[in-house]
Amino acid sequence: MGVGSEKCAITIYRTSPNSLEAITKDLCGKMQWYMRCMMLLSGAFFLLYFGLQPLTELFDENSPADQDLEVVLINTSQCHLVGRQSPPPITRTHENVVLLRCNKLQVLFTDTRSDGNYLMPSQIFEKLWCKYWLYTPQDWNMEKLLGEGQFNLLPNEHEGFKVGSGRQTVRVLCKSAANEVKYHDVLLFLPPPEPDLIPEPESGDKLSVLILGIDSLSHMVFLRNFPFINSLLDYLPHFKLTGYSRVGLGAYENIMALLSGRSIDELDPDWQNPEDESGEAKGPHFLWEKFKAAGYKTAYGEDTAQSFADRTERWRFAREFPEFNMHPIMLKMDRHTRYSIDIREMIHCTAGRAFGEVLRDFITSLVPHFKNRLFFSFFWESQGVEEYYEYSRTLDVAYLMLLKRLEEENILNKTLVLLVSGHGLRKGNYRMSYQGMQEESEPLLIAIYPEWLKAKYPRAITNLETNTKRLVTPYDLHKTLQDVLHLDRIKDSHLQKRMKKLESRTGKKVPRGISLFLPIPDARTCDMAGIPSLFCFCRDLTEVPTDDGLVVQCSRFLVKSINQMLKPYPKCEELKLHMVLLAYFVDFGEESFIYELKLRVKTMPGEGVFEGTVRITDKMYLTSPVNRISRYLSRSTCVKEPYIRTMCHCRD
Known part of the structure; x- marks a missing residue:
């Protein structure tokens, strides 16, 4: 009989009918209470013991054997590389970072209506006196102060408070009657475009670009810690480029190679004098400058104020900053509202949100702006994942929901999405193992593309598939995205000519950066690809x-x-x-x-x-x-x- 049933079959002798009924009810109640407690305790034990590991992995009969399988990552005449499904035995961290949560209340949320921007209260348990500051974007690092004001919040209040209209950032500080800070946060209003300002869908075959970067994530760690996204990819046209290699120490060096096509050492001499006599900026342009010049909307965001872009100011990074720029918001959070939730103080929060969640909210808020527009966007998440092996598991569902949203809004049908990292884990016990040392130079790279691209450009997609087991670098990604900007270059007729030209080159004459729509030479070596010896996994x-x-x-x-x-x-x-x-x-x-x-x-x-x-x-x-x-x-x-x-x- 099921738990919670209103009847309980118990037979008791030598008692009166009335006392029998009373005893039966009492015993039934106790048994039901006991069984419910056991179910709750069993469930709690199950969750604590197994964590977030998918049930399909726990009960799959083949799981124990599969854990020792090797995955072929590169298979060429010059390089053969395999990865192991199971991680090496490592010492766990002192705290369970998977269970860490921001420990302050999210008192206010944003709501954009037809008549303006509103701050919506939630979880108000006492009267609060609040002050706010309104800002609007000004340049790469700064926002212009529009004004400030005050308002009060009462317990269980649900009415919103209007603070302005249009695209704005607001910092809110709320105190109690005892002058204790109860809430401090930075919030963004990014209203959808006005209907009359939404352009007609782009005619012709053009692709938007969405770069979703997750720091310190190797391909093998992605296979282990992102089961839900791996399952989603089975239903999306994509390629996993498992031979992707870093070319520099950190994310900064590899990102710069992707965005500029040059190494850090090559950038320095060229950009020491950023302008010539005519006032024109010299040196290489970043990719989003090229896309912006072609009429694309551009967006940029990181989950930290210590942005890699800050290190490029001497090269005039900010001469053409993206239209949707998250950097000033992160600077305000870092300066006013940041606190840490882990022992090493590497995972930051603002009020009830982690910085990574703020980044993903920003991406989601851009969806209405990108539905009918061409766009180039670059986003990078690093907090937690660059410090802890286990932390990347917490991102699986978050990025699954983000990709599902993009699919539902039909954005994936016109966008090349790159799931990418700069390198594998660089610190900690995992990195000390031989396997961790190898995986540091094997960052994640997955290309998700629209189905129509294969029908329209079959040779280009065939070459892309060929390159999944070839030696690939950020320099190649740079060349690939230049082709995305000019899709006529990858038509079969044009591609055949480019392929013949590439085949005619040998040795040092082979270009360092090669578009992935061309076949990467089978004989490519680390030296040919511009990969320093320390990062070369082919030897x-x-x-x-x-x-x-x-x-x-x-x-x-x-x-x-x-x-x-x-x-x-x-x-x-x-x-x-x-x-x-x-x-x-x-x-x-x-x-x-x-x-x-x-x-x-x-x-x-x-x-x-x-x-x-x-x-x-x-x-x-x-x-x-x-x-x-x-x-x-x-x-x-x-x-x-x-x-x-x-x-x-x-x-x-």
Whole structure:
């Protein structure tokens, strides 16, 4: 008989009918209460034990065997790479970051109506006195103050408060009668376009571009931690480009390569003098400048105020900032309303929303603006995922809902969506494993495209499919998006000519950046693709003893090279080699006479753990940037340069 049934079949002898009925009811009630408690406890145990892991994985008979399967990521004549389905055994973090939530109330929400913008109250338990400031976009970093005002909120109030109209940002500060801050937040009003301003749908075949970046996410971690999106992809035309490689240390270097087509070292000399005598800006243009010039709407957003774009001001990044720009909003949140919810203070909130949620709300609010317009948009989420292996699981459902919304609004039918990362996890216990070291250079790249693209440009899509197992870089993505801006370039007739031209080039004459609508050469190497030796996963590594004389000598050279870079910064301590943790011989092939070591060392003071590659000829020299894989947090705040900060241990 089911739980909660109104009857209970219990037989009791030697009692009167009345007492029998009373005892029966009493026992039934107790049994039902007991069974309900057991069900609740069982459910709680199930959730705590299994977390958010999908039930299909838990009860699939093939799951245990599948966990040890290898996935072929690259398969060419010059490179063969596989990834493991199961992660390496790693020490878990001290806190369950998957369960972390913002711990303050979301007192107000936004509501845009025909007559203006309203702040809508929610969860008001006492009288609050509120002050607000209204802003409107001005430039890349700043917003113009429009005005300020005050209002009161009463318990259980539901009436909205009008604060203005149009596109606005509002900062609200509410206090109690005891002058205690109860709510502090920054909110965005982004009304949909007026009906008479919505253009007619674009005629002809044109594609919008949506770049959804999730930092520190390798392809294999995506397969493990995003089961729902992986299931959705089965119903969408897409390709997983599993041979995608980073070309620089961090997200910044790889994003710049994607947006500009150049490395950081190549950008510096070109943009030292940003204008010529005629006042025209020199140097390479970012992709959204090119798309904007072609009539596309542009949008940009990150979930942090420490934007990668801030580091490009000396190259006049802000000369053509995107029309929908989230950066000033994040600056206000960081300055006024930010608080952290994790031990390492790497996951930030404003009121009841995580910064990542604010970013995704921003993307969702742009949907009405992009339904009937061509657009180029770039969004990047990094909080939590760049610090914790487990945290990316919390994003699976959020991005599933976002992609479903785009599909329902028919935006996916006219848009090339790139799910992309800059690199894999760079710090922590997971990164210390051999598997984690390999996956750091294997970032995520998935291209979702409209079904009609294959019918219209069959050769281009065939080439794109061929490239799923080829060696691919951000430079190739840059060239691909340039083709998206001019789709006539990928018509079969034009593509055949371009393919013949590419096939005629060999060796160093092969361009570094190749559109993914062209076939990436099977013989492509890391050197040809512009991938530094430290990030090249095509070369076999052979572990060698850490006490080998040459290994120790090269390790000392690596630390000496770090100190040379620190020399202009007197606030940084000189580092000393504490121990050699790992050493690998890099195999360039039987016909090569190159001797190169990939090293992992620990230095003092600070116990910094660094990786680098040292090549030995008649002398030693570094063939890659120095990569710090241990955390440093507040130990390097005495310097501002991001790369130097990873190596610097500040003097007391």
